[in-house]
């Protein structure tokens with residue numbers, strides 16, 4: 001339950017599709033000729049090749065279409081046998097009024113943009129319109145992409161129910177599962193799944209229509225899909241196997257799609273649907289913003305439940321862990337027992353026998369002065385550790401926690417449900433069912449409930465105003481999740497959820513001044529994240545000139561060049577001709593083709609640096625360790641903060657004692673000799689190993705200074721990476737059963753080399769005594785990237801060792817610039833493992849070149865230097 005998965009991770013990245021067995025096999029490398037031609041034609045401008053498409057067509061290289069013209073240009077009407085009450089509910093949806101306009105636009109144009117407020121019926125109805133118009137009556141089917149798995153699953157069920165068709169006909173496919181059959185006519189899927197299908201069949205011949213839903217979210221894969229489809233659709237139409245593209249957005253801000261000459265030379269028409277929306281009164285907090293927004297959300301929800309008339313409550317938080325924490329507290333405050341006899345209508349405030357209600361009449365109150373209301377409930381604080389930090393008592397509202405005892409508080413039960421992307425589908429489905437009689441529905445959600453899902457009966461929205469986003473640090477190259485303010489557009493979407501069925505209220509846990517500082521819209525994800533993984537995925541699609549790709553919003557050319565440079569260094573892309581010592585990417589015009597190693601790396605759901613480690617991990621039976629180290633490096637903060645205030649005198653142990661014991665633990669995990677040289681990564685490996693050995697219990701983690709949620713996340717990732725490795729190299733057969741014996745010294749050495757191969761651009765060298773001009777460089781390390789010295793942190797396993805060469809995971813600046821995740825490497829490995837970063841001298845005279853008859857090669861000694869900084873490295877034997 002507490003699995004703290006990151007909200008964004010639930011998006012399916014195409015490289016995470018471990019259900020595919022053919023991934024990156026030889027077959028994949030030897031791409032189908034015909035398919036290759038199609039891509040060349042579609043992206044001739046991208047590939048910088050001047051082939052004339054018409055000529056190709058004359059050569060007769062086109063494939064026989066499996067989706068015939070008749071099937072894609074429907075003339076038939078396919079009747080759907082809906083239940084009367086479904087039909088009645090549909091007729092109330094705003095898109096129904098526009099059915100003719102929408103279908104006319106689709107008939108007349110290859111691509112149509114449809115804008116309509118959330119809840120207007122786009123996702124559930126448009127696929128049905130297309131089905132009825134016969135778009136799925138031939139061999140082609142209707143595909144719908146969603147940026148989130150939860151939407152793909154629940155929408156397929158909803159549409160199947162509405163159409164009175166089995167789930168085999170209206171199906172879904174997400175990363176791990178699906179129910180698609182040969183008889184599938186409408187297929188909901190994540191954008192990552194469709195991207196993966198394009199890698200296999202560039203023309204998407206199975207589909208007669210592709211609907212890109214939630215395009216306003218501007219998720220990276222949605223953006224790329226739109227770019228790809230802008231080329232696939234004309235190509236299909238030219239090949240007499242027409243295909244339609246429908247882009248659906250919940251906001252009117254679609255000019256990135258429509259006013260983009262490069263993307264669509266002929267701007268697609270925009271159809272707008274006017275949604276019927278009841279007025280929502282927005283209430284801002286008086287205080288600017290509270291750090292403890294989970295606590296504040298708890299208090300507001302309690303108040304709403306106790307004081308306001310019936311109607312569901314929807315609370316927006318940022319992540320899974322917060323959602324669960326608030327659900328627990330609300331359930332304790334207003335317990336609902338399923339087996340208790342309840343009377344009354346669903347979702348209403350009927351008095352329940354045996355539970356005396358404090359507010360049986362639910363007085364109407366002045367909602368506009370809500371924040372000045374007297375407060376009845378307090379916050380007893382959670383006895384389980386929460387990430388949100390200390391519980392702040394709300395001085396503003398003047399409540400005294402002692403006056404309030406949650407357990408004895410008699411009230412109407414609150415039917416509390418969590419909702420987030422990674423939640424199991426059957427749990428997700430609960431939010432759409434009526435709440436049990438005599439209870440009030442309260443859904444605690446992440447931003448999945450913002451636009452993708454409409455929860456019936458919501459009248460009150462509590463909005464924390466924040467969102468969890470992935471951020472990227474340009475200096476260290478490491479991305480992380482951070483909670484930040486959302487945009488005005490998102491906040492308004494959230495508020496809108498309260499006015500679907502009747503007038504509603506939205507309580508914002510921040511002031512109007514804070515709101516006016518929000519950005520107007522959320523930026524496209526692509527502009528605020530590193531693009532190295534993306535560039536790798538596109539190269540895997542054989543799109544070589546990524547810089548010419550028709551992105552709806554292009555990433556900066558510097559970001560693309562940096563990505564290309566990194567991928568060349570990692571060996572994922574072919575090295576362009578060197579201009580003297582330096583790879584001249586400008587001259588190579590950013591069009592390096594992918595290598596077989598790059599194809600293998602593209603199949604791993606981690607950033608390319610870590611993917612390289614996985615690709616090289618199968619030596620000395622090291623793979624389970626490489627997987628564990630990569631998983632641990634990907635999850636942030638696996639150790640508890642030692643400065644975190646702990647309960648005084650916990651088990652009689654003083655804070656200082658605990659600190660000393662935990663430090664001792666880390667030393668134990670770091671080991672001696674060879675293992676110690678793996679440094680902080682050995683500590684992580686030791687921690688993961690010890691924790692798994694103990695069964696990964698909360699108790700073990702608490703006692704040993706590990707974050708339980710991080711350890712669960714590592715466990716999940718290890719499973720996922722193991723599947724990915726097994727899919728790429730079935731012969732390896734890695735098996736992770738949790739428990740791992742400690743690695744042997746040979747394995748540790750191998751691990752250090754594997755880590756060096758991935759973190760080559762994060763190499764640092766201790767400042768030599770002769771270079772020590774300035775005292776600030778004492779015990780400092782020099783890196784090729786930074787002008788300032790960086791240091792090994794006192795808490796690092798290598799703080800006392802100070803090896804000459806280290807690689808680090810990232811640099812963080814506190815009192816000094818500290819390297820985190822430090823691992824010692826040997827100088828003589830550098831020219832061998834990172835030749836791309838080295839400069840080699842002409843062959844040395846002594847010992848002179850030697851001919852080896854076995855290999856037929858001439859070997860000689862060369863001096864090597866690390867070319868960016870000119871560090872002298874040991875000479876090496878080279879061919």
Ligand code: CDP
Nearest residue numbers: 117118119120121122123124125158432454
């Ligand atoms: O896509 P859009 O936001 O425009 O609307 P939709 O998701 O198609 O939802 C249309 C209506 O169907 C909403 O009023 C939802 O409440 C309802 N719906 C439902 O009752 N149960 C579901 N599982 C999904 C949607």
Ligand code: MG
Nearest residue numbers: 122123451452
């Ligand atoms: Mg929708």
